[in-house]
Amino acid sequence: MSNRKAELEILITDLNERLSRYEAHQQRKGGALDKDSEKQAQQVQNDEVVDSLEEETRSELAQIKTALERIDQGLGGQCEKCGEAIDSRRLQVLPYTTVCVACAEG
Template sequence: MTIDTARYEDILRTRSRELYARLHRIDDDLGRQKNPDSADQALEAENDEVLEELGEAGENELKAIDAALARIAKGTFGTCTKCGTAINPERLAAVPHTPFCQDCAAGK
């Protein structure tokens, strides 16, 4: 079974653009002037922690997308990087940047 790598490349590049836009908004929010009121500062600090976690998750996903794009360029996209078997099309549809088949992702 052949994989439509052009379709997946488009999906991955679109998601990458979305993540870069989100990370830019997060950076803007984290860099804004803080409220001088101490009660508001506590709430802002909690919000900043959430934003930082979202930013980290976004950066990790971007790394995975970049690796998937590199696999497309090498012609190995859709093949598990651990065991070498084909990745199930349903898994790729759900997680296009996955480097692992279902078994390897589950640690089997």
């Protein structure tokens, strides 16, 4: 379980760095919008993509924090819905999951 916890903590660091880059993009730290309207339209489109990526990253961070809390409580390998053990293969693929395959599909 400690390997999973370490992996999740590394993921948190990586995701926080990613969020910093997204925030820098949104704050136009690279410069203001271009004066050319076509380029401006492309930059606005890029902003929408970055917004979406930022939202996904924040969601993933919340899931990781929940998984870490469950690990600290001794419940990290147990499905939060049905209480059954989460298959170790699933945890390898999705280390921050808190539900077994059956509950995820249901």
